[in-house]
Amino acid sequence: MNKMLRYSSLTKKYVMALAGFFLMIFLLIHLGINLFIIPFTENHQDIFRDGVHFMTTNPLIKAMEIFLFGGFLIHILIGIILQIRNWMARPIRYAKANNSQGSFFSKYMIYTGAVILIFLIIHLGNFYFVKLGLTEAPEGMTRVADDHDFYSMAINLFSNKIYSGIYIVLFILLGFHLNHAFQSAFQSLGLSHSKYTPFIKAVGDFYSIVVPLGFILIPLYFIIYY
Amino acid sequence: MNIKLKIWRQKNAKAKGKFVNYSLDNVSPEMSFLEMLDALNNKLIIEGDEPVAFEHDCREGICGCCSLYINGTPHGPGEKTTTCELHxxxxxxxxxxxxxxxxxxxxxxxxxxxxxxxAFDKIIAAGGFISIDAGSSQDSNAVLVRKEKADEAFISASCIGCGACVAACKNASAMLFVSAKVSQFALLPQGKVEAVERVQAMVAKMDELGFGNCTNTYACEAVCPKGISVTNIARMNREFLYAKIS
Structure with missing residues (x-):
């Protein structure tokens, strides 16, 4: 921890950006599997269960899990360290709030990040801790081979409209977080170019809309059809 | 024009400051903001009050001395202006x-x-210079520099070090200033020689002095009176990464 504090501000930014990129790739894979909760095809349940089975039993993925948790932990810890340092850099605030133009969502990264963290803990409690056996699966949930029945557990959660509502709001906030994060990570790594930066920003806008929207489709489906 | 002013007054570095309200009549719209403050100070002196201390020198947007945060914006409303150029x-x-x-x-x-x-001078003293012997004046074509690079270096060098970037940044980060000073050397052959040491020394000094970290809000670029771009920050990030791994 002390070592982490001693790293230069720029090194922290690089690590923050790299961990962020890693988490953004993970989010895409997660979405790819989650979307099969919605009955696009007749065998969507089987595809979802196969996906979960692969993600929970494949040795390579299990090894990657360590990196994933490491990525989350580093991203959160460095985010908090940087934020505290940033607050300390201006001990006396302005009386008149700063109205300078700039990236809008960037001003709220710590807050959107904090909300995402709270959801992440709830999400782990609902699924990952069940898999580890730390928390009990909801009643009536079956086991398929070695896996807990994540499909039934997801259906069980999304049939609760309050949970679905919170889930939708959370993913809108995640969209705000990602909108700044995507292009910011490139800038932090020094990847700025007059020709390519507008394209990177466009991809970031696309990613930050499409990925959260994909996740939101699932509770929306349950709200509309159940 | 008649205007009302709410100005931060603080006796010295250790004193606790507070806002004091003033009103000033017959202000000409043609007056610069600093001339308006001069008029206020004349009034305060006549009334036997202590005049408001503010920094100024060239009054033509070159020296970077004037440093006022006006109605929530460093250097006040208007793009690419210093306080002295504000009317x-x-x-x-x-x-x-x-x-x-x-x-x-x-x-x-x-x-x-x-x-x-x-603090800005300390960052410059940490590495914002060239210490190699670049020789005496050479033939203008002896050291070839691409026009684009020369222009970029010139724009980076036009930073006047006023500190508006720090003032505007929600994290009070000095990255725009430091990156402009790193860039003006890194882009030119004479500056490249010490680029690795320079960027590390200047970033280390910036961190040591208690400036915040850049979170890419780009508020600095929006208020910079000289239009210094955040592409300088990206360049500094590249320079520092290269310095660390080379």
Whole structure:
């Protein structure tokens, strides 16, 4: 921890950006599997269960899990360290709030990040801790081979409209977080170019809309059809 | 014009400051903001009050001395202007104008609206120079520099070190200033020789002095009176990464 504090501000930014990129790739894979909760095809349940089975039993993925948790932990810890340092850099605030133009969502990264963290803990409690056996699966949930029945557990959660509502709001906030994060990570790594930066920003806008929207489709489906 | 002013007054670095309200009548819209403050100070002197301390020198947007945070914006309303280039026609008759000093741990208030920006000099002293013997004046074509690079270096070098970037940044980060000073050398052959040591020394000094970290909000670029771009920050990030792995 002390070592982490001693790293230069720029090194922290690089690590923050790299961990962020890693988490953004993970989010895409997660979405790819989650979307099969919605009955696009007749065998969507089987595809979802196969996906979960692969993600929970494949040795390579299990090894990657360590990196994933490491990525989350580093991203959160460095985010908090940087934020505290940033607050300390201006001990006396302005009386008149700063109205300078700039990236809008960037001003709220710590807050959107904090909300995402709270959801992440709830999400782990609902699924990952069940898999580890730390928390009990909801009643009536079956086991398929070695896996807990994540499909039934997801259906069980999304049939609760309050949970679905919170889930939708959370993913809108995640969209705000990602909108700044995507292009910011490139800038932090020094990847700025007059020709390519507008394209990177466009991809970031696309990613930050499409990925959260994909996740939101699932509770929306349950709200509309159940 | 008649205007109302709410100005930060602080006796010295250790004193606790507070806002004091003033009203000033017969302000000409053609007056610069600093001339308006001169008029206020004349009035205060006549009334036997202590005049408001503020920093100024060239009054033509070159020296970077004037450093006022006006109605929530460093250097006040208007793009690419310093406080001395700001005119009273930018305000409305009867408007209340809130004037504060730059707020940053690294820029402590010395008196009223004057802050100590010595931190910038310390960053420059850490590496913002060329110490190799670049020789005497050479034939202009002896060292070839691409026109685009020369232009970029010139724009980076046009940073006047006023500190508006620090003042505007929600994290009080000095990255725009430091990156402009790193860039003006890194882009040119004479500066490249010491680029690896320079960027590390300047970033280390910036961190040591208590400036915040850049979170890419780009508020700095929006208020910079010289239009220094955040592409300089990306360049500094590249330079530092290269320095660390080389």
């Amino acid at each position: 009273m026609r930018s305000f409305k008759d009867g408007q209340t104008i809130v004037v504060e000093p730059w707020r940053s741990k690294a820029f402590p208030v010395m008196k009223d609206l004057i802050v100590d920006r010595n």
